[in-house]
Amino acid sequence: MTHGDMTASLFDTADANAPPRSADEILHEVFGFSDFRPGQRDIVEAVLAGGDVLAVMPTGGGKSLCYQLPALIKPGVTIVVSPLIALMRDQVLAMQSQGIAAASLNSANDREDNWRTLQRAIGGDLKLLYISPERLAHVETIERLREAPIAMIAVDEAHCVSQWGHDFRPEYRQIGQIRRDLGIRQTVAFTATADKVTREDIAERLFEADCSVFVRSFDRPNISLAMSQRDDGRAQLLSFLKSHGGEAGVVYCQSRKKVDETAAFLAAKGYNAVPYHAGLTREERDHNQDVFVREDGVIVVATVAFGMGVDKPDVRFVFHMQLPKNIESYYQEIGRAGRDGLPATAHALYGFGEVRQFRQWIEESDAPEAVMEVERQKLNALVRLFEAPACRRVQLLAYFGEATAPCGNCDMCHGTVETFDATVLAQKALSAVARTRERFGMEHLIDVLRGERSEKVEKHGHDTIKTFGVGADQSKKVWRSIFRQLEGIGLAVPDPNDYHAWKISNAGWRVLKGEDTVLLRKDTMSLKDKAPKSSTAAKELPTDYDEALLAALKGLRRELANERDVPAYVVFSDRTLIEMAAKVPQTSDQLRGVHGVGERKLRDYGPAFLDVIRDKASGTA
Numbered sequence: 001m002t003h004g005d006m007t008a009s010l011f012d013t014a015d016a017n018a019p020p021r022s023a024d025e026i027l028h029e030v031f032g033f034s035d036f037r038p039g040q041r042d043i044v045e046a047v048l049a050g051g052d053v054l055a056v057m058p059t060g061g062g063k064s065l066c067y068q069l070p071a072l073i074k075p076g077v078t079i080v081v082s083p084l085i086a087l088m089r090d091q092v093l094a095m096q097s098q099g100i101a102a103a104s105l106n107s108a109n110d111r112e113d114n115w116r117t118l119q120r121a122i123g124g125d126l127k128l129l130y131i132s133p134e135r136l137a138h139v140e141t142i143e144r145l146r147e148a149p150i151a152m153i154a155v156d157e158a159h160c161v162s163q164w165g166h167d168f169r170p171e172y173r174q175i176g177q178i179r180r181d182l183g184i185r186q187t188v189a190f191t192a193t194a195d196k197v198t199r200e201d202i203a204e205r206l207f208e209a210d211c212s213v214f215v216r217s218f219d220r221p222n223i224s225l226a227m228s229q230r231d232d233g234r235a236q237l238l239s240f241l242k243s244h245g246g247e248a249g250v251v252y253c254q255s256r257k258k259v260d261e262t263a264a265f266l267a268a269k270g271y272n273a274v275p276y277h278a279g280l281t282r283e284e285r286d287h288n289q290d291v292f293v294r295e296d297g298v299i300v301v302a303t304v305a306f307g308m309g310v311d312k313p314d315v316r317f318v319f320h321m322q323l324p325k326n327i328e329s330y331y332q333e334i335g336r337a338g339r340d341g342l343p344a345t346a347h348a349l350y351g352f353g354e355v356r357q358f359r360q361w362i363e364e365s366d367a368p369e370a371v372m373e374v375e376r377q378k379l380n381a382l383v384r385l386f387e388a389p390a391c392r393r394v395q396l397l398a399y400f401g402e403a404t405a406p407c408g409n410c411d412m413c414h415g416t417v418e419t420f421d422a423t424v425l426a427q428k429a430l431s432a433v434a435r436t437r438e439r440f441g442m443e444h445l446i447d448v449l450r451g452e453r454s455e456k457v458e459k460h461g462h463d464t465i466k467t468f469g470v471g472a473d474q475s476k477k478v479w480r481s482i483f484r485q486l487e488g489i490g491l492a493v494p495d496p497n498d499y500h501a502w503k504i505s506n507a508g509w510r511v512l513k514g515e516d517t518v519l520l521r522k523d524t525m526s527l528k529d530k531a532p533k534s535s536t537a538a539k540e541l542p543t544d545y546d547e548a549l550l551a552a553l554k555g556l557r558r559e560l561a562n563e564r565d566v567p568a569y570v571v572f573s574d575r576t577l578i579e580m581a582a583k584v585p586q587t588s589d590q591l592r593g594v595h596g597v598g599e600r601k602l603r604d605y606g607p608a609f610l611d612v613i614r615d616k617a618s619g620t621a
């Protein structure tokens with residue numbers, strides 16, 4: 001795309017006679033979206049009003065639009081500070097393909113390119129200028145920007161400002177000073193980190209006075225949630241992939257070795273799978289990430305090193321082979337699925353060995369006691385989420401301080417995991433713990449319950465207590481599952497400081513005294529992914545469309561994307577193609593009504609897509 005082309009864009013600043021357009025018009029005509037996502041309108045209005053704004057929105061919530069859209073309305077150029085060059089590049093490409101005058105300034109470009117870009121900003125030919133924080137702090141950049149008509153600074157990933165956030169970037173600290181220096185009136189900041197301390201820190205560092213703060217829900221209703229115990233991990237993965245054929249997804253593994261093995265295993269089974277971990281060379285990693293982002297339906301098998309800076313909206317699933325590290329990590333990792341708002345699936349496997357191991361790591365660390373206690377609580381919350389016999393989303397959001405009703409889009413709500421009144425069983429187990437004075441581990445307690453006269457049982461005289469043999473009707477496997485669930489819902493926990501002897505919590509004592517009932521899961525080995533593919537929570541997608549037409553449209557998309565050297569979704573999203581295949585538009589006007597088709601894309605891609613649609617229609621007629 002040439003610069004001449006850009007200056008003749010829809011936002012040609014020389015076109016002073018054109019009537020100003022409203023936010024809604026721009027949303028439809030430029031972005032091709034029919035509605036704002038929840039929360040976007042309020043934020044856009046606040047940004048347009050001119051004050052400082054801090055918005056916390058979960059990943060995939062649609063933060064970018066909240067500053068991109070106002071940037072198109074405000075006179076002058078909006079400076080976007082973004083920490084990741086790769087991300088910047090894709091965003092700029094996406095905007096250019098929508099006819100927006102956007103460019104980036106970073107160390108990956110050559111000097112001359114950067115110089116020309118600054119010149120365009122100064123000349124008023126740019127609406128959005130993306131800058132890395134290091135580049136912004138350059139004296140040279142600042143000097144040149146003095147001449148530019150700057151509308152506002154938009155700070156992406158604003159938690160990087162704060163040392164309380166998880167990836168503190170010292171250069172972010174200078175943004176406030178630069179703003180004063182350049183006399184810029186407005187700063188707007190965006191992050192997916194909701195934590196209150198971090199929020200206050202961000203506001204203090206970036207803003208001069210008061211700001212409007214928006215905190216959106218952490219719910220990602222389009223992601224269906226499921227967790228199951230690992231039985232045979234590979235078999236479970238394959239069975240999951242059967243119902244997710246041809247979809248792009250991430251499979252997370254705990255170690256590099258597991259990543260390599262699993263990727264090779266999937267490749268041998270005919271899947272298009274690539275590995276990703278810190279042990280690969282930089283070139284290999286970049287290449288594999290690129291393949292994943294650009295090609296359709298690729299599976300990336302990765303350690304948690306993967307994800308930061310990957311902005312692929314159409315990831316359809318995230319599959320964990322092991323228990324994630326904590327709820328924050330779990331949330332961040334599954335958040336990479338379904339950023340386009342279409343149905344996506346998060347399925348995690350876990351084994352109790354991992355829980356044990358995590359507990360061990362915490363106790364063996366030489367962190368201060370207060371830190372260890374926080375880690376213990378985090379682990380307990382994680383186990384509760386994975387083991388509790390109730391809606392996953394209720395548990396997950398409760399952890400982030402949000403109350404919600406059962407979601408209807410998780411394995412618990414779907415009833416793929418059956419629960420039953422297990423008060424009596426729980427009382428038996430707890431009574432075994434109580435009557436052996438909270439001094440024994442699970443296997444011994446199970447022996448007592450099942451009436452097994454082991455050496456240890458006889459040595460301690462546990463064959464004489466009342467609980468001896470009261471659980472002989474259940475197998476060891478069942479009892480283990482019951483203990484894990486009791487731990488999950490916090491009725492009793494093994495104490496790692498006391499040889500994993502089980503202790504009863506206050507809630508556990510209430511059950512033992514008959515003051516509370518207990519619901520447990522019948523089958524913690526549920527391996528099937530019975531969740532229906534489309535959920536009511538996600539925006540309805542047409543299901544009645546011509547598969548052959550969709551395949552042809554995807555083919556054209558790939559061709560156009562390759563020609564332009566951009567990821568496929570930059571041309572059109574999956575949703576757009578599916579709607580096309582369902583509505584079968586015949587004219588530009590009809591095509592305009594399809595999700596994601598703005599004026600610029602209509603002009604650039606419309607004719608080619610209409611050709612394919614007409615071809616197919618006449619072929620089948």
Ligand code: ADP
Nearest residue numbers: 033035036037059060061062063064065313339
């Ligand atoms: P994040 O909040 O993670 O930065 P993005 O800004 O990247 O999210 O947006 C995530 C996805 O949502 C993108 O594919 C974007 O095009 C899409 N999106 C944003 N706003 C809307 C909207 N109003 N309607 C439909 N899709 C939207």
Ligand code: ZN
Nearest residue numbers: 391407410413
């Ligand atoms: Zn639910």
